[in-house]
Amino acid sequence: MDKILRINMGADGGPAIKTEPVGDYAGSGGRGLTSAIVSKEVPPLCHPLGEDNKLVIAPGLLSGSTAAMSGRISVGCKSPLTGGIKEANAGGQPSQMLGRLGYAAIVLEGKPKENNLYKIVINKDGVDIKEANDLCMLGNYDTVDKMKAQYGEKISCISIGQAGEMKLAGASIACTDMELRPTRHAGRGGVGAVMGAKGVKVIVIDDAGMKMREPKDPDKFKAANKEWVAGLKKHPVSGEGLPAYGTNVLTNVINEAGAYPTKNFMWGRFDTCEKISGETQAALEEERGGKGAATHGCHRGCIIRCSGTFLNKDGQYLTKQPEYETVWAHGGNCGIDDLDAIAMLDRLDDDFGLDTIEMGATIAVAMEAGVAEFGDAEAAIKLVKEVGQGTPLGRILGSGAAVTGKVFGVERVPVVKGQSMPAYDPRGVQGIGVTYATTPMGADHTAGYAVASNIMGVGGSVDPLKPEGQIELSRNLQIATAAVDATGMCLFVAFPVLDQPETFQALIDMINAFYGLSLTADDVTALGKSILKSEREFNLQAGLTSKDDRLPDFFKKEKLPPHNITFQVKDEDLDQVFNW
């Protein structure tokens, strides 16, 4: 991946394409590259939908190689939702294909002078960009179908739905999976709105004729990959739990813990959660789709296969297996316990191109406001359809929970830096509240997600039983995650990496063998720190201060049943997270 594709959408005479060497960005990938480019090239005070913002799409360092689990793609920009730097991450096929075509990043710059939509096609022969107004206000599914009809079935697509075209702050960017369905999303932070502001509807990627990326030391790489795969397969999380039940395996556990945000974060337990648990969902999927329906990888090279296929009551494909976050956001957080309704909401999110977490949280806020009743699945579906239609109410909802809360006068709005909280109540899991508050990304559960005992041991030890250990733990987790996000690895490698130091070492060995380096765990830590540092500095210049590293007030005041606790981490402790 030795080149960067830059497309100036606002050039005189129409979009201008330029391919240049990676230059100073050599050695960066994924989030490392998106944050490097955004922090260096985007004026922090620019309007997120304006010409000065950039949308950076970058495969990971190992994407396009035979490394297992290396198919994640990072999308970076200044976020229209948070006003700070954003990296959103997705699975699917595009990362592998872009990697094999040799692109370290695609950078969309400028802004079209006319109100046109464009289609970009990238293959081994180069890049072509054409007006595509015939795709205007199509959903992602129809858009991809049209691309399939035109370019064949071996492509992958990166696209926006109606939400992105309308530049709504809850808009996502869709990436197609192995079946060429737009089911994997760079969801968080309104990245789809930025793509819409750039006038790009779809990027078609065709790597026909390209080979797998070759490592510098093939023998060492092969050995490390073998060790890596073995570690992932033998671990009960990556080798059994996730393939069998998907991420929704968490519903029963988090609910039992009393940390399952229910009806707009009013309670920590949802009475009928077993109706929407991963166990129930997997059984339903297999009943309708046959054995194996609940086990599916989102990209080639995925061996965890945490996804699945959800058929409707008539046995027709409806959507991919809804993730834990979707089942929670549209389910328990809205008081809905109907898996078919939740699956429909998932389909609508994917088709309109909406962040499922933001959308579910927003509907819950709207329910609290009385726009609909908690538990009314039909009403929730109607509200999401209004977003896709662009009605005035739909535009409010599509702009996220913070805006919706303001419009309807709701106090309990669970956002940090304007971004909605995911499916773990910080009053129950206080440490994740530290991450929600302090990550540069806004409330984000994946920002401090990667765990590695090797990294945890570097830079000092942590007493896990002491409350103050949470600050240091959150810091180290955010560092580790930033580094893993640069590799293109799926974050579900986290558990085997935690339990099996040799598996983490295998990851480092793969990177070293691929690039001819001699990285150590210390270097991984340094990489993570440098990414976080650049993101923090951007945010500071964008006007975000320590006052934005806080949870909403109600978490400190409202006791969460059943444990009746509040968020107890002090503000001055939150301010220590990035003091390293």
Place this chain on the structure above:
Amino acid sequence: MKIWIRYLTGDGTRKMLLFTDGEPLPESPHLFFLLSIRICESAQITFNGARYRDSIFKMTSLELSMPHVRLGTKAHLTPRFLTLIAPGFRLKVKTGQSIRELFCGQLGISDDYFENRIQTIFLDGKAVDNTDAAWVEDGSRLALSAAMPGLVGATFRKGGRYASFRGTISYSKSKESIAGGDGEITLKFFNMIARELGPAFLQKGVIVEGHSFRNFLLSNSEELKTACISIHLNDEKTDLAGLLEMNWENEQVFLQVTSEKSC
């Protein structure tokens, strides 16, 4: 040991008596003797649809206080019963013991399985770190899970490095406050633990709510018709229709499911 006996008097009045360890209720000694006389002699006793005479006194099982349903099924049907017990099922146990003593001692789970496979345990909704210092009481609710994905999954792992993340909802209670004796607990099995332990517990016998049992029968009637090999209610052979005729509201059911080889 407690036994509820419902009985019909000679004039058809339905009555119920608590029979405790062979001793009469203090407030109605004469009634007991009258009952026993009537049982042994001429009383007609209807016990949840089945009729008994003096043989009732030969039963010593604790589960006499509720209907006892025994199902023999083809192997492929057993996983369906996991949905019935997913919200939780009850067991009679000795209380005042640690969680480890309960599972490895009383309930016969191997030490290796308990230690390595059951990675997440909740006791009354609180995450447990030390299974030797977490005590089972009458009315306790225990939930077991295999290893869970992601950071939050790691956070709830027993004795895990990230336990401080959920320190405010971790289990902590001293043994002094725990009463020992006979009691009843609720168990919940999640994910792989449900698949692996559920069938064995169903075979030994679990207590479920009657209305849930009825709903389960209705929702799975087609499958039960074809894959249920034998159905017994209180040791008398019956069929699915017979079970569905029962009024299960306000009842608890002692259910045993034995998987037999598929034909």
